[in-house]
Amino acid sequence: EDQVTQSPEALRLQEGESSSLNCSYTVSGLRGLFWYRQDPGKGPEFLFTLYSAGEEKEKERLKATLTKKESFLHITAPKPEDSATYLCAVLRRGKSTFGDGTTLTVKP
Amino acid sequence: NAGVTQTPKFQVLKTGQSMTLQCAQDMNHEYMSWYRQDPGMGLRLIHYSVGAGITDQGEVPNGYNVSRSTTEDFPLRLLSAAPSQTSVYFCASSYGDRRKTEAFFGQGTRLTVV
Numbered sequence: 001e002d003q004v005t006q007s008p009e010a011l012r013l014q015e016g017e018s019s020s021l022n023c024s025y026t027v028s029g030l031r032g033l034f035w036y037r038q039d040p041g042k043g044p045e046f047l048f049t050l051y052s053a054g055e056e057k058e059k060e061r062l063k064a065t066l067t068k069k070e071s072f073l074h075i076t077a078p079k080p081e082d083s084a085t086y087l088c089a090v091l092r093r094g095k096s097t098f099g100d101g102t103t104l105t106v107k108p
Numbered sequence: 109n110a111g112v113t114q115t116p117k118f119q120v121l122k123t124g125q126s127m128t129l130q131c132a133q134d135m136n137h138e139y140m141s142w143y144r145q146d147p148g149m150g151l152r153l154i155h156y157s158v159g160a161g162i163t164d165q166g167e168v169p170n171g172y173n174v175s176r177s178t179t180e181d182f183p184l185r186l187l188s189a190a191p192s193q194t195s196v197y198f199c200a201s202s203y204g205d206r207r208k209t210e211a212f213f214g215q216g217t218r219l220t221v222v
Binding site (some may be wrong): 031032036041042043044045046049087091094095099100 | 139
């Protein structure tokens with residue numbers, strides 16, 4: 001059975017304080033690992049897809065990396081508007097499995 | 109672009125009632141899925157479809173039915189609502205292509221069963 005575990009559950013940062021979110025996974029035949037951002041009361045919004053170990057993707061203050069067992073979402077110099085829940089998911093044969101998410105709060 | 113449209117946005121049901129949550133997408137996506145999200149948790153897959161006429165069960169399928177008669181629509185039916193089905197429901201769609209598999213989500217349906 002596919003499993004996705006995210007840590008920490010919650011993360012509080014000061015504005016400008018860089019950190020990383022972790023997503024560890026167990027899946028055979030991985031077709032992709034996804035990062036989504038979810039704001040309160042809204043559906044998840046796509047951030048990145050990573051397909052193979054060693055791959056990296058960047059968007060503004062976010063950078064996602066992938067190894068054979070885990071993915072990291074690095075947040076550099078975060079701003080209050082980066083506050084959200086970040087979800088990780090793995091895709092196999094049309095079926096996505098999500099982690100429980102990390103809720104990030106960035107204080108000004 | 110409408111993207112993924114879910115209706116209704118809010119619904120209150122009495123225990124034992126049935127209803128259908130609607131989901132429609134206008135992006136010609138092959139894959140569609142239904143998830144439920146409980147407070148403080150991630151998304152759990154209820155049912156999914158890889159194309160019209162093809163559906164399969166996810167992690168938590170009991171108490172729900174789906175059908176996919178067209179590419180655009182993927183309704184979720186609650187057969188006999190129970191308080192344990194109180195949750196926020198999200199519909200998602202995506203391409204089946206190897207390099208275009210990110211999902212697009214609707215805004216959710218907040219369901220309360222009393």
